[in-house]
Amino acid sequence: MQTTQGTVVQQLATEAASEYLTFTLGSESYGIDILKVQEIRGYDCVTRIANTPAFIKGVINLRGVIVPIVDLRIKFNVGEVTYHEFTVVIIINVLNKVVGIVVDGVSDVVALPAQSIKPAPELGASLDTRYITGLGTLNDEMLILVDIEKLIGSDELQIVDSTVENTQKEAVNL
């Protein structure tokens, strides 16, 4: 992490910049593509679903649509898992699915030029590097950029049912 210190981020080089929504999980800062984000809301009224991993908190009613909630803090094993009035859920829309992720806090929307994003080293951490598009640097702080689409679609998260993925989508959706 210290190696990136001193590198001046060219904030002006915006031609190849993408915007990221940054959030914190414990003491770490993460970023996801802002275009995948639908909305941000509080953590409330989650209905548990049986026989699912601990990081799947259950489902909520988002204006008539049933949306699963994933707690990334549990999945990535970072931060303290508490739920209170300030717990934040980021509702994202990827792979034609709407999914909520629980994070400790939402910080900002930042633009990161492509050249300031460095590939992530192999970490062997619970967050597989497959789901990290790179490490960005912003005001001397490291930002872990997550490929949220890949993460949500992964078998690990068990949100997308790989066997009946598309066959039954419309079936009961009347």
Next chain:
Amino acid sequence: MTTPKGETSSVDLNRFNEVFFEECAENLAEMEQILISLGDREPDHEQMNAIFRAAHSIKGGAGIFGFQDMTVVTHVMESLLDRLRNREIPFVPDMIDLFLEAGDAIAMQLAWHREGKAVNQEAIDAVRAKLQRAIDAGAPAPELPPELDEGATAREEELLPRRCRLTFTPDAEIFARGIRMESIISELAELAEPGEFQCRAQLIELPDLAELDPERCMTRWNFALLTRASREQVLDVFMFVADEEQLQIEDESVDRRTPAGEPAADPPILPPPGRRAYDNGETAPGAFGRRGGETESSIRVNVTKVDQLVNQIGELLITQAMLSQFAVGLDPILHEALQRGLAQLERNTRDLQGIVMSIRLVPISIVFSRFPRLVREIAAKLGKQVEFKTVGDSTELDRGLIEKIADPLGHLVRNALDHGLETPERRVASGKSPTGTLQLSASQVGGRIVIDVTDDGAGLNRDKIIAKALECGIPCSEAMSDEEVWQLIFAPGFSTASEVTDISGRGVGMDVVIKNVQSIGGRVQIASEAGRGARFTISLPLTLAILEGLSVAVGEEKFIIPLNVVIESLQPQPEQLKSVNGREVVQVRGEYLPILKLHRMFNLEAEVTEPQQGILVMVEADGERGAILVDALLDEQQVVVKSIETNFRRVEGSAGATILGDGRVALILDLPELFAMHKKL
């Protein structure tokens, strides 16, 4: 997708095309239904007229909407029908097949226009040629008016140009009916040889300026054209527009060199030539598309609109449940008016919901009617004699289900014909009548629709299925019950047909059947007796959108049990509780039922873990009974089924979810799946 569009009219007809397509499909279906019902009998007058009407409506519509290719087959078909009807040609049973083929050709053309599917022009030409031969093979009838033969000649464009004079005297209300003269004129002009079209308007009456109503038509039109088009084609331009008596047409064959003459200011009055096609009392030309003056009693509505309506009703139900829940906490004396209003609201929403849901219900005959022909053709191909029966055609079910049930049913029917029913020789040998019976029946049982496909064939062969399953690597054993063995045929990759036929037996069928049926909340059961036949029973929910449910509490969570599976609920006495092989059962009126502990199956922390502290809800689904242990019964309410799978994967033991009055999500229990889960515990 490029869809060929009609170009004959300046009016933008595209938005009406869909209506035509639908009508055309309906007409084709009606025609087919009549033809199939005939068997090999000659149609009676009524049936003949009905077939004719269908063919004619298709032709008329196709002409109007500019799908000229579709008019070609229909036209020849119409000619043949017309001659048959007038007994100018004797009826031959082969004609039924010929008409069916023609219907297929038209359906193919329809699919081309509608969905851009490839069209087999050779097949269409072949059908047309066959129809033409059938006409020619009948009475050559030289006395027939020329228009009846024009189908053959016009398409070859061998018709010499004729001078044609036409006088059109519309009624005054023609503009009010939304008819545009300019499009008629341009259509006529297109029929004419280049530069050989003249049109002249003539005033019939001229009222005072003060009385002049610009929306009334006060002109007569005279047209003169040199055309290769048949008289029929010319008249077709006026279909839907003019009554016979408003049109006068006069043909004269002319030499090619003669230019089109000036339209005569006063054409000689001829008796209306009439058109054999439209016998009086059958279809009034002024009222095309409508049959026999029947009044419009239905409207066409896009299905998505109905779906939106259903969705909105769902939201309304949730809101109403929410309001009722809030009102429970209020003092009934202080808020009497509010309570009354809410009760009224509840009644109204329920009524409204009933009506809206009934819009979506359609009779299953829509699906059943596809099968007589399928059965007829397959039976002929296989050399089997089959009597096909349908029972309960008027049973209604959700439109969404109808579309999804057709394929699985088709598969079951094909299977029954191919594998179930034996050949006549073998049937006779086993002491049965040579003609096999295949029956489709539908009925409503409680909140479900049950569809049976029953045949009196050989039945399922237990040994063969087990052997085949082993061969395909599907886990099974001799010790399995019959019911379990039958279910093996639904395993992916299973096929017992000794040889692959084009009817069934590619080994990709039955697993698709069960998948399709399950995807709409249905189940398939099989009953079979060797040598006596087999019955496949598909049971489907009445509707997918809304169900009556009993909400129950387990710990913090609420679940919905579909009301149609609930028999009763009770608080068990200690002496009723027994244990069988370590599994808890409850004895109710001499019957032992397994106790399904929801908190254990769903890993919940419940207040109640022992049956005597809680409530047991007796349920029955698919012939299996059980008792579900819950903390408390909460409410009986209508719930809107929401899909969990839209944004999440399937949740075992649940048939979907719903949103309760407090905005929380509750799972709807799927009993058969719960029973299966219980057995695995």
